[in-house]
Each structure stands twice: as C-alpha cells, then as structure tokens.
Amino acid sequence: MKNRLRELRAERAWSQGDLGGKLDVSRQTINAIETEKYDPSLPLAFKIARLFKKPIEDIFTSGD
Amino acid sequence: MENKTHSYSDMCALGTISFKQMMKSLVWLAVTCALYVVMFWLVKRHPEWSPGWRVVATLTPLLPGVFYLLSLLRSFRAMDELQRRIQLEAWVFALAGTVVVTAVLNVLNENGIGPAAYPHGLQIGGVYMTMYVFWSLGFAISRLRYR
Numbered sequence A: 001m002k003n004r005l006r007e008l009r010a011e012r013a014w015s016q017g018d019l020g021g022k023l024d025v026s027r028q029t030i031n032a033i034e035t036e037k038y039d040p041s042l043p044l045a046f047k048i049a050r051l052f053k054k055p056i057e058d059i060f061t062s063g064d
Numbered sequence B: 001m002e003n004k005t006h007s008y009s010d011m012c013a014l015g016t017i018s019f020k021q022m023m024k025s026l027v028w029l030a031v032t033c034a035l036y037v038v039m040f041w042l043v044k045r046h047p048e049w050s051p052g053w054r055v056v057a058t059l060t061p062l063l064p065g066v067f068y069l070l071s072l073l074r075s076f077r078a079m080d081e082l083q084r085r086i087q088l089e090a091w092v093f094a095l096a097g098t099v100v101v102t103a104v105l106n107v108l109n110e111n112g113i114g115p116a117a118y119p120h121g122l123q124i125g126g127v128y129m130t131m132y133v134f135w136s137l138g139f140a141i142s143r144l145r146y147r
Helices: A003-009 A016-023 A027-034 A044-054 B017-045 B049-058 B062-078 B081-109 B125-143
Strands: none
Touching: A003 A016, A003 A027, A016 A027, A016 B062, A027 B081, B017 B062, B049 B081, B081 B125
16 A cells, blocks of 8 residues: 655654654554555554545555 | 654554563563462472362462463553554464474474474473564564564
C-alpha cells in the first residue's frame, strides 16, 4: 500500500516522534509506515485520517 | 531518521518494552526462579513432610510465576501495533524453532544416532534455552525487517 504520510507530516513540520506522540504509536512505527514496510491497521489508518482531516483514500492508496 | 522527542515514542524502542516494565517482569522472574530453587531444596531436605505439604511447597513458585506472566501481558498491551507484530513474529519463530529442534533430537535418539549430550532429547531447561535463542533470532530478524 502506498501512502502520503511523509509528505503530510512534512507540510506540518512535524518530526516522526511528534506524529507518533499524536497517534500514540512509536516513532519507529511511523517510520515503518512512511517507508511502506508496514501497513497500519484500519483503526490507526482512521486515526491518521482524522488527524490530517482528510479521507483515508487521500492518504492511503493501493500499491497496484 | 528524524530528530527524537521525549514522548511516548522515546519510551518504546522498536519492538521492545519500556525499561520500567522490563525491570518489573525481570523481578518477578527472579523471584520465581529463587523460590523454585529454595522449594526444590526444602522438599528434597524434608522427606518427612506429608504429600500435601510437598505439593504445596513445590507449587509455591507458581504464584510469582503468575505475576511474571501478568507483567509480560501488561507489557504486551502497552506496545503499539507494530511492536506487537514484531513480538508475535519472534514468538512464532521461537515456538516453531523449538518444535523442530525437539523433533529432530527425538528422531535422532529414536534411531540411536542422537548427540551424547541429549540422550533423552531436550529437558525442560534445554527447551527454555532453545526458545530463548530462537526468540532472540526471530526478534532480531523481525526488527530488521521493519527498520
């Protein structure tokens, strides 16, 4: 799955640690999602979408 | 890698638990092991004890053992989803690895070509050690995968 997490985070000048803190996950989890090594669970994906005030499909897209 | 912050994120290294939680678990494990040794020694030294007392004394280490398990569970629940996945993969690796080693030793022994050091396969201590080795390997592999 592809995502725009790094781009959205950079727009807000947040560090991975800042974003992790806002989402209650570790900085390493944010890094793994951004590098697309790990796909977040649906609840975490919704949390991310809520935080960035965007629909999920604007942030996460199929890798096909 | 980005700059670190002093948040929840800092507390959790990849796939690991916080130092405080780890210490709590280790203390309970140490109490369990110490009590096991003491009770083993006491039961052996007092053959005159009734069977009931011997059973009670032998099972006493189970009590701190339960607290050890609970503290492990608490640590697991405190992890985020990626850390849980890393732990899950490490435990699956440990379980599968231990089953394979145990089965191979068993087959070798059945055919009379087992290693001299393990004439009856792995004893309980050997199982713990094998699990620990495979867990460490699985943890390292899984950690690298999501780094």
